[in-house]
Amino acid sequence: MTVYVGNAGTDAPAERGWLLGHFKPPGGPLHSTDVEIKWGVHPAGDRRAAWATGETRTALLLLISGLFTLEFRDREVTLSRQGDYVVWGPGEDHSWHVPRDAVVLTVRWPSVPGWRLPADSAAG
Template sequence: MDLITGNAYDTDTRGTGWFLGFSDWTRHGPGELLHVPRQQALSGLCAKWFDHPAGHDSGDAKPVSEGRTVSILVSEGSAFRIEFSGRADFPEDTTEVVLLRRPGDFAAWGAGLYHRWHCLERSTVMSLRWNPA
């Protein structure tokens, strides 16, 4: 599964704070999802900032992902669950659950995954999506 998780505060950014981008230290995890080569063109860049009330959920699975997406929890006292699967019916044996609980927690995923989410406690989440050219 083309998925990595972590916390932006805990990521070794060599003192820069940049955990996503063209720097060499963003080259980690499956598919190097947080690395965007300096010369690589991008298309379809989107940014979403959403304050989810407790109990808010995505309902059925979202369409299969394209490109790359990173969702980052930015609020204190929050809990936001994202489930990922290579199949739209989310069978238990192929589903990975990620819980974002502390500010800076993130999930980054590539193309070909289905996802759905549920807000357990009020959460503000910023998501970035783009297509590498």
Template sequence: MPPNVVFGNASVEGANRWGWFLGHFITPTDDPRSTPLLEVKWGVHKAGDGRTQWATNIEATTLSILINGRFRLQFPEQEFVMSREGNYVLWLPGVAHYWSAETDSTVVTVRWPSKPEDSREIPT
């Protein structure tokens, strides 16, 4: 029987999944953190870290919230720099993006729904 309450550390538990610690990819599937409803990431990024390849999600909506630091999200038509604690950016499925950490940054990202192979790199 799975527990009704789970306690842990997002940074430790997401370490082998690029920060993702809740979603469809958690095993066993009866673990309360295993869900197709959403994914949650605790992203700790050093200054200069980034994703330079455009990517998109097929079905998932994404919300990124800045905990600390200065973090840039680039979209085809515009860019957003999150520089104040609590700044957020939300984007819909099909929107291409990439990102970079301008300073050491911590960002919480939530995607919903959580589906295998929903995130795709876009060839340049």
């Protein structure tokens, strides 16, 4: 395996924040069908353009800084302290909004092609 050294802030914009997953070039250290990792930098007022529905993966979203609210059909969860996180499984429709500038790390597994917003919409 090749060693890759990078910076999330520099590398993330190239793939809508996603650093690792099935969508990276096969054979490289960033390609994985097991897991996807995203570095999300969101300004206050940012909002997911559409609900994610029909999801088949499990996800973990970890707050690095700021304030980030996840919306599920039956409740909202606001992450406010560094290190707060939420995990949800397949079939949990979700969206999000950002009350205060936030940085989050998202991990999804497995890494499989799935639901995606159009390229001109807000990433999520």
